[in-house]
Amino acid sequence: MLQSKSFVRKTKQGKVLKVVREHYLRDDIYCGASICKVCDTKVARLSSSASTILVLDTNVVLNQIDLLENPAIDDVVVLSVVLDEVKNKNLSVYNRLRALCSNTLRKFFVFSNEHHKDTYVKAMVGESPNDRNDRAIRVATNWYQHHLGGGTRVLLITNDKENKRKATDEGIFAETVETYVKSLGQPNLLDLVVHPTSEDVSMEDVEDLRPSKRKVIYIEHKPMSEITAGLHRGIYHQGKLRVNRYNPFEAYVGSESIGDEIIIQGRGNMNRAFDGDVVAVELLPKEQWHEGKSLSIAEDGLLLKEIYGDIKIQFCVLDSSSHTKGCMSMRG
Numbered sequence: 494m495l496q497s498k499s500f501v502r503k504t505k506q507g508k509v510l511k512v513v514r515e516h517y518l519r520d521d522i523y524c525g526a527s528i529c530k531v532c533d534t535k536v537a538r539l540s541s542s543a544s545t546i547l548v549l550d551t552n553v554v555l556n557q558i559d560l561l562e563n564p565a566i567d568d569v570v571v572l573s574v575v576l577d578e579v580k581n582k583n584l585s586v587y588n589r590l591r592a593l594c595s596n597t598l599r600k601f602f603v604f605s606n607e608h609h610k611d612t613y614v615k616a617m618v619g620e621s622p623n624d625r626n627d628r629a630i631r632v633a634t635n636w637y638q639h640h641l642g643g644g645t646r647v648l649l650i651t652n653d654k655e656n657k658r659k660a661t662d663e664g665i666f667a668e669t670v671e672t673y674v675k676s677l678g679q680p681n682l683l684d685l686v687v688h689p690t691s692e693d694v695s696m697e698d699v700e701d702l703r704p705s706k707r708k709v710i711y712i713e714h715k716p717m718s719e720i721t722a723g724l725h726r727g728i729y730h731q732g733k734l735r736v737n738r739y740n741p742f743e744a745y746v747g748s749e750s751i752g753d754e755i756i757i758q759g760r761g762n763m764n765r766a767f768d769g770d771v772v773a774v775e776l777l778p779k780e781q782w783h784e785g786k787s788l789s790i791a792e793d794g795l796l797l798k799e800i801y802g803d804i805k806i807q808f809c810v811l812d813s814s815s816h817t818k819g820c821m822s823m824r825g
Contacts, residue, residue, distance in 0.1 A: 518610040524640055525570065525602035531640070538602040543568040543645060547673075548634045550627065550651040551578040557670055558586050560685040561593065565677060567600040569593075570637065573607045574629045606633040627656045634665050648673070720773060729773040730755065736768040746774050 501511050523532040527541035539546060547569045549561075554575060560566060571594055580587040594601045606612040612633045616625040630649070637647040649667040651657050660667040674682045723729040730748040732755070737743040744763050746755045755774050757763055766772060 516613075517608070518613050519608055520610050522605050522609045524637065525604060526641055526645070528644060529641060538600055539568050539570070540600050543600070545646045545648050546570060546637065546641070548572065548630065548637065548647060548649050549575060550630050550649070550653060550656060551575050551582070552652060553650050553670055554579050554590055555583055555586055556652075556687045557685075558589050559687075560670070560674070560682065562589065563682060563685060564599070565679055565682055569601045570633075571601055571603045572630060572633050573603065573605045574626050574633075576603060577607075578626060604633065606636075609633075609636075612636050627653070627659075631656070631660050631663060631665060634660070635663060638665065723775070724773055729775050731771065731773045734763070734766050734768060734770045734772050736763070744768075746772060748774070751776075 501509055504510050523529075523536055525537055526532070526539045526543075526546065527534050527537040528543075529537070545568065547566070549569060549571065551574075554561065554571075561569070571590065576587070576590070579590060593599050594603050604612075606629060612629070614625065614629045614632050616622070620628075630651075634647055634649045641647065646666060649657075649660050649665055650670060650673055651660070651667060652669050657667045657669070668676075671683070671686055671688075674686055720729065724731060727750065730746070730750045732746040732748040734757070735745045735747070737745070742759055744757045744766075746757060747753075748755060755776065757774075
């Protein structure tokens, strides 16, 4: 079966060139399970006594490679789409995963889902590459469930809440890493599970680390002309950021325009700004000022920074809703 994709591009000489890429799909790619009655079991890597076969998503591999290297984790299907993503994200983890797949003592099997006619998926209109790959993982997992029948449970391991929800809605068994490890009854394995940095976030809430999956933390910077106008109109106050040597979560901006210091509290509010950077701050309304050694406090803003080449001075703006009003940089 042949899938083709064509597009046109312009060469350096200015000529328009049509490019056609052919993608061949096959129906003779084996599943790797010893209990399979359809595929050739001579190339099987998964054990015949396996009660559960694991299918991993990309971020589980990227974040939990130490756990996967433990002998307690076996009978794992590594999809080619996951292998390709890991290779593009982290070559070191990719090499470790490849070593697991080539180790004859371990039960890791690489399934070429991107070349199987029943598991290959086309990207839908408006679908991001990561969402398409997540869908491909779910399609392959669902195919394994139906291909092997009810004799062996096929379990998708993912910490992505949305991916897990969609898998459940599609009738696919899915669990988080921590839930599955706890079910093994080996407490020592929990020490290998990579937990989120925030202690009040459960493994269910671990975010996908791929670019299109990340939450937007910083809004787009305002244009330089708008920041300059704000400084001239007295809306913004320029000064040098100084971090408290005894408290890294507090900084001061000395401003000549108001003749006093503005206190910036919290690492989040000082985000990506370093001691000594020149910034511009918009003051909070007076009713939100806190008493202290300074005249006013900008407590709830975001402080962003951007450096281009040898640009040193930056102008950034804070506001009361923790949204950046703008940021610009200029040569110092």
